[in-house]
Amino acid sequence: MLKALIFDMDGTLVHSDPVHLQAFAEVLGPEGVVIDDVVFRNSIIGHTNESIFATLLPNHSVSEHEEFAEQKEAAFRRLATDLKPLDGLPELLDWADSKGIHVALVTNAPILNATHMLGIIGVAERFAVKVTIEDVVRGKPDPLPYLTALERLGIDARDAIAFEDSPSGMKAAKGAGLFSFGMLTGLTTEEITAAGADRTIADFHDPALWDILEERIRA
Template sequence: MPAGIEALLFDLDGTLVHTDPLHFLAMRGLLEAEGVAIDDATFQAHVSGQPNEAIGRHFFPERGPAEHRAFIERKEARFRELAGALVPLAGVVAFIDRARAEGLRVALVTNAPRANVSHMLEAIGLADRFETVIYGDELARGKPDPLPYRLALEAFGLAPDRAVAFEDSPPGLAAAKGAGLFCVGIATSRSPEALRAAGADLAVADFEDASLRALPMVRPERRRPD
């Protein structure tokens, strides 16, 4: 475990709320209309956690960037229609509130576009919790590139060993580890074993897992002397 943690950096989809089933439904419906079939294995390999431009290139390599963006915008709009009622992952609201009460800084680092982020955070009651939000549709490069996490660290003025990332997918884990972060894998759509194989330093089912109590979630200047 890193010592003296000053910030927690959270992914959104699959980490704060389990949305992969809804993204799968939205993607499957639009792809079927295009004559393209998709199964769960393809979704996990080429959609979940991937930046939108990479998704477009995978399914429609013959199309240009503008067509990819138009397709993804339709998919995200359909996702928001399906995501009328969302439930935060077990323990996450209390976990974030505890961290904030201890003086930690909290950021959201996601590949999701701003419209999805606003919709989801409002639905799960976390719209006012994050000091910094890194939006996927406003980045030069999304996860698995480490840029999103480096920008969050830069916003806080912190070195990587002062923060912990929470992720649920191999692309997100690759981004966090590429930025030098200790990373907790959240096993919503993938097993703890798969997350550890993808680079997670610790893998848990949700934010009620007792393993998270070992994280030193107190800023160094607030620690009591031994």
């Protein structure tokens, strides 16, 4: 029986990728690193900051990577002031609440970003469990963040559904054994399906989502 919905954040709850791209460009431009759509899709989306800065600034030290990451996240929070929840999210969260279904967040973002973004889109109090990068020793694509959320919720993977928009996030969700929807906010149907998505949806109004939810709630 369906007991929980577990959401990634960036590109899933909110289409924040353009703001992240802008923040990366602002911080890394002076270092001679060009951040375009190709670089963003291949080296940034769904990756941890540790991985991103090691890839984009290979000649810098780990401590320098950490400093750049802090600058980038601060720039993101400064720029991310007018975000809106993905279409249908408030209605989905209301439905989950009416059915007694828990809602959880699993993100590679730091807690400061999660707190900022959830507040901006008005859903900060809706999540029973929040797993951010500080809560785990390994971020996505490792399944540990999702396994941590399941443990905190006190449920098995078969009782939850995940929502992801990136290959690394999808790998993490599927590695934890979750039925997973691929969000088409940044990738094509083919790309996110190849990463393991069980179904794909454009937003939370998509009939494909509600067919599965109604089926699971009756199980």
